[in-house]
Amino acid sequence: MSARLSSLAGLLYLATIYLFVMAPILFIVVMAFNDATSFPAPLEAFTLRWFAAILDQPVFLDAAWTSVLLAVLAAIVACCASFLSAYALWRWTWRSPDAIATFLTSPLLVPQIVMGLAMLQLAELLGLGTNFAGLVAVHAIYVMPFGLRLIMTGFSHLDLSLEEAGQSLGAGRLQTWREVTLPLLRPNLVAAFCFCFMLSFVNLPLSMFLTNPSTATLPTVMFAYIESRIDPMIAALATVIIGLAAFTTLALEKWLKIRLVG
Amino acid sequence: MNFTRRDTLKTLGLISAAYGLTLPGQSRRAAAAGQPVLTVSTWGGVTEEGIRKFVQPEFEKLTGATLAFDIGGQGARYNKLLAQRANPPADVFFSTDEAVVSGLKAGILTPATRQNLGNLVDIEDWALTVKSGVGEGQVAGAPFTLISYVLGYNPSAVDPTPTSWANMWDPAYAGKLAFVAPTHSQMPAFVILAAELAGGSVDNVEPGFAKLAELRPAKLSVFWTDWAPLAKTNDVTLAAEFDYYLDAMKDQKYEIDYVLPKEGGIGVPEYVSIVEGTDNRELAEAFLNLMMDPRVQGAFAAATYQGPTNRKTEIPPELAARCACGPRIENLRFFDPEIFAANRPLWTERMNLEVVPQWGTR
């Protein structure tokens, strides 16, 4: 395992995996440039008009921004809460850590469509409307188990003595976190944030009931669109999202030095 | 690194929060400007676009108010109304006639006053299918369009051309048929149609379930987009579908054409109605009236092939051949939405338990 991957078999395997994961996406990207009126369709001519068509629909741009905002906020809330909880579970001995951990990851178990509807009913009971803050909160607890799992995995590899060392040298808890714990956990934290962002961004069932005209998310708008139209504009939209995601990843890596791995 | 992670996140978080409080959104902007807003609960795609293009400018000119849209499938939007009675998320609601019946019964929709809907007198009689739940001088809502459910087929793949709903049972179409899913709005119609084909009637639908179990669909659809890719690859050659979707498919160069079966296509008026508890009743009624305006209906028909309900609407002959209007209406059968609404839960259950398992892995 210490040798660098040079074997052809290994590279071929990875290439196959990538092909499998990317196949439908490559297909979509190709279709996005297709000068045909329906999707999917045999390739006819190259065109950019479906990308231009997106600009004609401000509802998509608004929804995309809402989705990004929602996903970022939900991921931040989820990761902060998860970090605090995972830390508490790791640092102190509890009678039944598994039980607490299971409770904290229990949102995994509730079907999202039911969660959405139940949240709607709860909001009505409490006299609240459906607003952005509520949407963020619901998304946050939906993604929290995934973030929590990743961060807990990270803590399980962490040596308690490192923290104690930091504290015995006079560092306060916050400082220890900043200079010892968080750097060691960085890969897990970044991965957790990405997980949470991704899951929130693409989520449909949870948002279906909780959006109102000013908080429509991209998946709900796309879902509504393909009920009556199935043209390459959806493919163009997906392509734009991939492009933006790739760009953001590169930007994060180059400028903010936030990388997924060490 | 000591700086980067937490502080970047913090900054991002602050920026996002700040922006979050100033979310873009027409209703917010409008509300901030003091302009009244009418929230329209409707389907996305062609319907929403049609309203934005043909109705919104007129509406804003007429009332000085603007529109906000809550889009989604009918089921999700209906549930939102059910769950938010005290604070309805919309002022007007687009739906099938059956949903208007259910909505009035459930108390989430409210009738409109006839007097305030000037265009109502020009609405064809066949469009006013919702008669219950309304008092004197009231109307359930505004039927603003007529669409019909017909038999679509691939002309180069089928021979002879189908002529009847009974053709769906032909062995030639086994495994090549796109049929309604149990959740489709027209499922009850097919229960009745199948019953009649099997010797039953609307009052005796028992033979209908057994008859439906004999079908061999390739795909169960709720929207045309569920089976359209399969039509492209000839995995589906016969489909029960709405006429205006089939016309759109023709425009998009699908190999498709359609007929009205000899038993009659299914006539489906679509309604816009007023949500119970709305604060904008006057605006809502103005909107309903505008949806029944002949010019609006003409524009809608030209853009989406959905037929008009106002008899004063002018439809050029080429368009008339492609939508549910004019002579086609004589070949349409209108079902009583009360029967649909009353029986849907039980029939959906029976479809799931008795019929769909017989349809095998499709």
Place this chain on the structure above:
Amino acid sequence: MSTSTSDQAALGTADHASARARFSVRHIPLILLAPSIVLLFVFLVLPLAIIVLTSLQPNVLLTFDAPGIGNYGYMLSKSYYLAVIVRTVRIAFVTTLIGLPISFLAAILIYRLDERFRNIALMGLTFPVLTGPLAIVLGYMALLTDGGPLFGPMIELGLIPPLKLLGTETAVIISLIQFVLPFAVLTLYTAVSRIPQQLYEAVTSLGGARMSCFLHVTLPLSLPGLLSASIICFSLAASSYVSPYYLGGAAQQTLTTLISQFILATYNSQLAAAAAVLLLVVMLVTIVAITAFFRKFIR
């Protein structure tokens, strides 16, 4: 001057620390857990309570005295619903069973890539997820049809018989594996990357080959990660909506599409709630089983 302030600071910190130490042991962990617990209580426990209460109510299809378990009795007595439950578990299980080893191997291999490529490799795998299951499923609806660009030419050339994949469980599973792969690889990668290099060197120096390294180092130390990844795979698969809905269709219902049917088509929130509780129980039981299975090997 600076020394005395830092001395004072050190003393201050020490005093502070001991004072806090007395306070902390009991309170701080709870304070740290508080945000999650409050969030969960308001946004999970309360809605769940609503769901459970709703599931005990009679509805348009069934009349019984409320609150009662009539809905559960009804659903568990119909072979159709039992088949739906079994199908949901089966799909999620198969997805996990296939997805896990594939992802594990991929994670290991990515870790062995040159450092420059690792980040790109992982990112390349994960950000396509952002296109969303909706667009991807539309892509699959084209790719998996017998007349589509993938199988069409192969069938015409006689390489494979017509597969009729669309509308089958297989199609759903394929798309689910594609969906969970990035998440599983990411999880497993963070586990694999933590394994100290020295352990491998120790095994190799003792004469062990690659398989020994794997069996004695990688696998045991990745078990927590494998546990997480399998739970994530199973949960994502069991609660997915878009794939079973579009690729499976109405004849291949899972609990999620069934629930959506109850909610969206027949407005039967009571049966929907009962189905939701059933899904919850199913997932809970499976996750507990998976955890127990792994725990046997971890501790």
